Amino acid sequence: MNIHKVLVAGAGTMGQGIAQWFAQQEIAVELLDVDETFAHSASAKIYASWDRLQERGKFSQQQVASFKTRLKVVNSNTVCPEQDLLIEAIVENLAVKKKFFRTMQEKLVTSCIFASNTSSFPMTDLCGDLPAVRRAKFLGLHFFNPATIMKLVEVISGQWTPHQLAQDFIAWFTEQKKIPVLCKESPGFIVNRVARNFYGEALQIAHAEDREKFAQIDRVMEEVGGFPMGPFRLMDLIGIDVNYQVTQSVWHAFNDAPRFAPHPLQKTMVASAQLGKKTGVGFYRYD
């Protein structure tokens, strides 16, 4: 598999990380966002990150100079049509994503592989409007935050994804020292599905707003379970609203199966704007 030019769409946290990682693989990256100023600001953050990594001795001056030449901010008029891979990491909204892929289908060469970094939508739904030639080059590539550090990539096959295409990405990511895993399109794929009850069952045990109990559960999961962070501390870090939204999305996708049902406490916390670290209060207080 030859990947020399990648278009990353969406300059948010994930898009930024993905663009940075690809540039670090000596691949030419174009970064596109609906807001070009935002894309420039993301590019500046990536540059600053490389400078810090150079100071710490992680990369040489030459390497960083090379990475910087490979990252370019573009807008919808200046996108180069000759791309090997498009990775979409825009807002998590099915209609917006579908519209974006329809637009890109007009702009990019037919040999370009289309991929989505969605954490929730089936590939089959995302590419359903595209011509057959595009659907046969469509798959999910789900990175984890921060994309430059986290090794896992979920390689997701949709209804029309050829087995060989997914296998080629497995081999390619392995060569680049990532840990790719092949999975079928299904709500939450692997991680966001299997991890649901790390939070859900912890909430069942705590039952009500009780900071001592949250601390006890976190302590047990860290000291006995060996998890780097307990469920309540982690929810506070992720954002209780974000976690609640993912839980709801997976729950509904499984036809409201009881084992995925959100806990009433999540709803209460979100309604009272206790969203975790970002609001200074969540399951814990951050004064």
Added chain:
Amino acid sequence: MTNYQILITKDHPLYAKIVERGINYLNYGKFPSAPNVIELCLLDKVKKRQLWESLKDKCILADLSCHNGDALIEEFPQVQGALASAFPSPKQACEYWSKTAAATELLLQFFKKCDIVGVAVDSPGIGFIYPRIISMIINEAYFAREDQVATAQAIDQAMRYGVHYPAGPFALAQKIGSKSIVALLDELAASTGDLRYQVCQQLREESLC
């Protein structure tokens, strides 16, 4: 000299360690003579009750990893402490609860002999904390494999490298044993009546082998 005896079934995950370290123990079925008994028997609720009834004059510190500990402790006041040792920890630690300082002392002595760190909790609840959360994660991993989302190996890798789990759910299931996981999920279902504790068919079948 210790003033407790260990009563254990051979299928308990600590059995091999206890034998290997030369710690004195009695196999399930024997009657302990010491006044305090650390009971590590993987038994269903009926057999557990029968065992405790036969130990009426003893102070019992019981493994309640797979049981509604809160309910059983209320029913059997001679149970002075409980532990969750049927779910081996990747960090060689174990949750415990005790009613008295003497029970705490006995449990900590036992943990020291087994080279385990005790982590105190305020009640055993139903299956303590770690067993309960890890069983639900493992159950979902089995559901995902049953749905052919990915292989067991891919699921284990995804959870280790995507969210830094100390081990994959299938690897953990192998260490714990599907029998204990299913026993706890069934106990949660029976005690709460909540359908969220429905066991994946493949996991249940594995527990019957």
